[in-house]
Amino acid sequence: MNNNLIKSDNRSLSLSKYTLALIAKWEEGSRASGNSHNKISVSQTVSFAAFLYEKMRNAVEFKEDHLIRRCAIERIIKRRMILNENGRDIAEPLIKELLWARYYENNTIGEEKIVEIQTIIDKYFFLRNELSRGRSGREQENLANFMLEVLSCEIEENLSPSQKREAFTNYVYQILRPHIMPFSGNNGLQEKDVQVYIAVEKTLSHSDSAVIRYHLLKLMIPEITQITWKNSDSLLTQLYDIYQHIGKYLRYPQADKLRNIIKKEIPAFLILKDIFEQNPRSISQIITSEEQLKFKVDEACRKRYDESKTRLRRTGIRSFIYILLTKIIFALLLEIPYDLYFLKSISILPISINVIFPPFLMFLIILSVTVPGDDNTRKIYQLILGTIDNNPETPDAIHSQIDIDRRGKARGLLFTSIFSLLYLLTYFISFGSIIYVLSFLKFSVVSQGIFIFFVTLVTFFAFKVIQITQEYQVILHEGFLTPITDFFFLPVIRVGQWLSGEILSKFNVLIFIFDFIIEMPFKAIVEVIDEWVHFVRLKKEEMI
Numbered sequence: 022m023n024n025n026l027i028k029s030d031n032r033s034l035s036l037s038k039y040t041l042a043l044i045a046k047w048e049e050g051s052r053a054s055g056n057s058h059n060k061i062s063v064s065q066t067v068s069f070a071a072f073l074y075e076k077m078r079n080a081v082e083f084k085e086d087h088l089i090r091r092c093a094i095e096r097i098i099k100r101r102m103i104l105n106e107n108g109r110d111i112a113e114p115l116i117k118e119l120l121w122a123r124y125y126e127n128n129t130i131g132e133e134k135i136v137e138i139q140t141i142i143d144k145y146f147f148l149r150n151e152l153s154r155g156r157s158g159r160e161q162e163n164l165a166n167f168m169l170e171v172l173s174c175e176i177e178e179n180l181s182p183s184q185k186r187e188a189f190t191n192y193v194y195q196i197l198r199p200h201i202m203p204f205s206g207n208n209g210l211q212e213k214d215v216q217v218y219i220a221v222e223k224t225l226s227h228s229d230s231a232v233i234r235y236h237l238l239k240l241m242i243p244e245i246t247q248i249t250w251k252n253s254d255s256l257l258t259q260l261y262d263i264y265q266h267i268g269k270y271l272r273y274p275q276a277d278k279l280r281n282i283i284k285k286e287i288p289a290f291l292i293l294k295d296i297f298e299q300n301p302r303s304i305s306q307i308i309t310s311e312e313q314l315k316f317k318v319d320e321a322c323r324k325r326y327d328e329s330k331t332r333l334r335r336t337g338i339r340s341f342i343y344i345l346l347t348k349i350i351f352a353l354l355l356e357i358p359y360d361l362y363f364l365k366s367i368s369i370l371p372i373s374i375n376v377i378f379p380p381f382l383m384f385l386i387i388l389s390v391t392v393p394g395d396d397n398t399r400k401i402y403q404l405i406l407g408t409i410d411n412n413p414e415t416p417d418a419i420h421s422q423i424d425i426d427r428r429g430k431a432r433g434l435l436f437t438s439i440f441s442l443l444y445l446l447t448y449f450i451s452f453g454s455i456i457y458v459l460s461f462l463k464f465s466v467v468s469q470g471i472f473i474f475f476v477t478l479v480t481f482f483a484f485k486v487i488q489i490t491q492e493y494q495v496i497l498h499e500g501f502l503t504p505i506t507d508f509f510f511l512p513v514i515r516v517g518q519w520l521s522g523e524i525l526s527k528f529n530v531l532i533f534i535f536d537f538i539i540e541m542p543f544k545a546i547v548e549v550i551d552e553w554v555h556f557v558r559l560k561k562e563e564m565i
Contacts, residue, residue, distance in 0.1 A: 032311045039195050040409045044305055046188040047297055060128040061113075061135075063120045064554040067547050071121035074543060080342050081531040088229055090124045095173035095231070098142075100541060108146045112139035114548065119180075121547060130180060138176055140249050145172040147250035152261055167234065167264055174235035175246060186226065187236075189297065193290050194221045197283060199413035202422040204275075213425075215270050220283040225290060230271055237267050275425050282423060288493045289404035295321040308409060315402055322398040322493065329392050329490045336489060337387040340482045341380050343531070344475060348376055350530055351471055359467040371459075371468040379475040386483040393494045400495045448512040474520065480510060481517025 036044075079089050097118050101111045113135045119125050149168040153161040198217045203209040215237070222228040222236060239245055241263050242256060296317045300307055307313045352372055360367045452473065459469045491497075 034309050034311055034314065034406070035410050036309065037410055037412050039192060039411070040308070043188060043192045043297075044308070047185060047301060047304060059132040061116055061120060061130050061132055062128050063117055064551045065127065067551045067554065068121045068123060068127065071118070071544075071547050072123045074540075075122040075124075078535045078540070080339050081346060081535065082343075082529070085227055087227065088232075090119075091173050091177045091231065093122065093124060094119070094176050095169055096536065098169065098173065100536070100544070103541075107150075108142045110139065112136075112142060115176075116180075117548075117551065118544065121551070125180065134180065137179055141175050141179060142172065144248065144250045144253055145169075145175075148253060148256065148260060151257055152264075164264070170231035171235040171238055174232055178235075178246075185298070189290075189294050190221060190225060193225055193287075194218050196408065196411055196413055197221065197286060200422055201279070201282075202424045204425060212270075212273075216273055216276060216279055217283065219270065219273075219276065220280045223280055224284045224287045225294075233271065234267050237270065238263065241266075279425055282425075285495075288495045289401050289408055291493060292318060292321045292325065292401050293405050293408065295325065314405070318402045318405060319398055322393075322401060325493050326392045329493065332489050333387060333390060333486060336486050337383065340479075340486060341383055344383065344479055344482070345376075345380050346531055348379060348471075348475055351475075352376060356468055356471055359465065364465060368463065368465065368468065370462065371464045371472075374462070375468060375472050375475070378472070379479045382476065383479045383483050386480075387486060390487055390490050392490050393496070397494060397496045401493070404495065447508055451509050451512045452516075454509075473516075477513050477517035478520055479517070480513045481521055484514050484517075 075093065082092075084092055094115070097115055098108065098111065101114065102108060105111055116130055116134060116138065120127055120130065145168045149165055153164050156164070194217060198214060201213055201217055204212045204216075206212065218240075219233055219237075222233050226232075228236070242260070245256070248256070296307065296314075297304055299321070300317065307317055352375065356372055356375065357367060360372075455473060455476070456469060459472060464472065
């Protein structure tokens with residue numbers, strides 16, 4: 022431990038009204054709640070098989086760990102809708118599947134949750150059916166996807182409430198919101214507030230679009246989680262307009278600029294959140310004592326730096342498996358048949374390079390990543406001191422507001438044209454160099470396309486993985502060659518980002534195989550075995 026970092030005179034620290042409100046909310050959320058006596062139980066033998074399947078299934082989809090459970094809920098409901106379009110009586114099998122896969126521990130969900138979850142399912146299916154009536158096929162599909170996403174979010178929230186997460190997100194939002202100037206236009210202030218909230222969700226909680234849609238829906242219709250399908254008629258007049266507004270908010274053109282501004286402020290909040298979570302009963306004493314706070318910041322930072330290494334390795338391994346399996350499938354379906362049919366022979370070197378190089382590139386990039394050090398921890402501590410006593414409504418904060426609209430405007434037609442041409446030139450240089458080397462190595466057109474496809478994806482995935490270690494970094498160390506590597510790699514990353522979002526997420530061969538070929542019969546077998554084990558247990562109890 023760095024003794025210089027925690028040395029202190031232990032003076033008392035003052036807190037803002039926002040920090041005091043957060044502490045009160047946190048302590049309220051820490052109070053014990055009643056537990057159900059009747060728990061849902063599943064066979065542990067069956068559970069192990071389902072758990073292994075989910076691990077393999079999730080390895081081929083690039084999702085952050087905290088999003089996997091919600092995605093699993095959505096996937097299970099989608100599959101059960103094939104034979105049960107309106108979702109009747111699917112709550113119990115849904116909960117059992119979540120227990121099988123160990124998304125929740127066995128004997129931790131009460132039987133009363135079956136009724137609660139089914140009520141949620143019935144509500145959203147009713148709203149979907151009512152809103153979809155008379156609309157085009159495409160709009161019906163969009164509405165169905167929206168309802169399914171928010172449905173899965175509310176189910177997860179019901180099974181694992183997140184009041185503290187919401188309280189901390191709101192705290193960060195209240196602190197950062199006044200530092201952004203209202204946007205231009207008639208609804209500039211409201212637009213700014215919504216966009217700051219979305220940026221906080223993305224940077225602090227790493228929420229995906231589905232979670233953000235659900236949280237925006239709750240903000241706009243607070244009673245949405247309290248009603249049932251029987252009394253939801255009152256929502257129909259406003260729900261479609263809100264659905265459209267949420268879509269527009271998520272397509273805001275300056276969202277990336279605002280997110281990057283908010284992202285720079287997030288590391289200190291992440292460490293502060295860790296301190297709150299790890300010390301729920303003593304947070305008031307810690308956060309008002311300079312000595313205790315400094316010690317806890319150092320402790321939380323070191324723990325997070327170590328976890329970053331583990332997450333980096335785990336995410337890197339998952340990406341490696343995903344890329345390797347997908348690459349082998351591409352080789353079997355495209356590369357080898359093309360060589361045999363058109364070239365009349367198999368080119369061993371291109372196929373070998375195509376299989377080996379992308380995972381090896383991922384390994385090299387991850388190996389080069391370093392985690393923050395003590396200087397970063399000291400800076401985070403100073404930022405936290407400024408945060409807990411921060412009153413963003415002071416005149417100084419208001420006068421220092423950031424104008425997103427002005428930052429988004431072009432400096433001039435000449436500069437814009439020159440920079441755009443230079444940026445376009447980087448694409449020609451980067452991909453031209455790759456194609457030249459591949460042509461020299463006698464790669465066919467198909468082999469070149471596959472190589473570029475996977476190199477761009479690997480580079481983008483590696484870039485995403487590297488963000489894990491930079492999540493807590495406030496002091497950035499740029500090397501001498503960083504601008505040069507950025508010049509060549511930025512076009513490759515951009516293409517990989519486009520491929521990941523527009524093609525891979527919609528045409529993932531491995532996910533298709535798991536979801537539509539393996540999962541349905543496998544889960545049916547698991548369900549039958551679980552029912553059989555339950556039946557045998559009942560018969561055994563009757564004998565005793």
